[in-house]
Amino acid sequence: SQTIHQWPATLVQPVGSPLSLECTVEGTSNPNLYWYRQAAGRGLQLLFYSVGIGQISSEVPQNLSASRPQDRQFILSSKKLLLSDSGFYLCAWCRGGNQPQHFGDGTRLSIL
Amino acid sequence: DQQVKQNSPSLSVQEGRISILNCDYTNSMFDYFLWYKKYPAEGPTFLISISSIKDKNEDGRFTVFLNKSAKHLSLHIVPSQPGDSAVYFCAASAQGTYKYIFGTGTRLKVLA
DSSP: OOEEEEEEEEEOOOTTTTTTEEEEEESSSSSSEEEEEOOOTEEEEEEEEEEEEEEEEEEEOEEEEEEEEETEEEEEEEOOOGGGGOOEEEEEEEETTTTOOOEEEOEEEEEO | SHHHHHHOOEEEEEETEEEEEEEOOOOTEEEEEEEEEHHHHSSSEEEEEEEEOSSSEEEEEEEEEEEEEEEEEEESSSSSGGOOOOOEEEEEETTSSOOOOOOOOOEEEEEH
C-alpha cells in the first residue's frame, strides 16, 4: 500500500530564517506531487505541483520554492521566511488525472 | 477568482438526520469532483468522487450528486453520526491540468 510521510509535524521559525519541509511517498512510482497551504480559517491553496523529477509548476508567486530531487521526494523551501508564511502546509500525491489525491498529516509552521 | 465555492462555512445537524453539504463551481472544464473530510491538525482524507459523466455516486452513508447544468454538487451523509463532525472540502479538476482546486470548506457539527 502507498504511504506519504511529511515532516516535521510542527515548526517554529524566526522571521528571515530559511525553511525546508520534506515529503516522501512510498509504495508507488512516478506520482504527481503537490504542496498546499491552509491559512487560518481558509481553504487549501495550491502552491506547487510536479508531474515528474525536476519538473515544478508554481501556482502562486511568493518567496517559497519547491524541488523534486527524486521520484518520490518533494521539498518545499524558502531562503527567508515572512510572517505571512505561517500556516498549515500539506503535501499530497496522486496517480494521475482524475484520481483522488492523498494527503500527508501536514506541518504547522509558525513564524515569530 | 474562486472557481470552487462552498458558501456555507458551517452546518449543524442532529445525529441520525441527513447532512447536506453544497459546492458550486464556475469552470465548465472541470470533469472530476471530490469530497474530503478534515479533522484539526490532520491532512484531508478522501471520501468520495464523481466523474462528470455521472450524476450520482454512492458509497455507504455518503452520496455525491452532480448537477452539471447548475454547476453544483452536493454531499449527502445519511444517517449523520457524531464522528462525522469535521471540515468538509469539495475539490474539482479538469482533464489534463493535473491541478485540483479546493473550496474553502464547510464545518459540519453533528449533535448527539
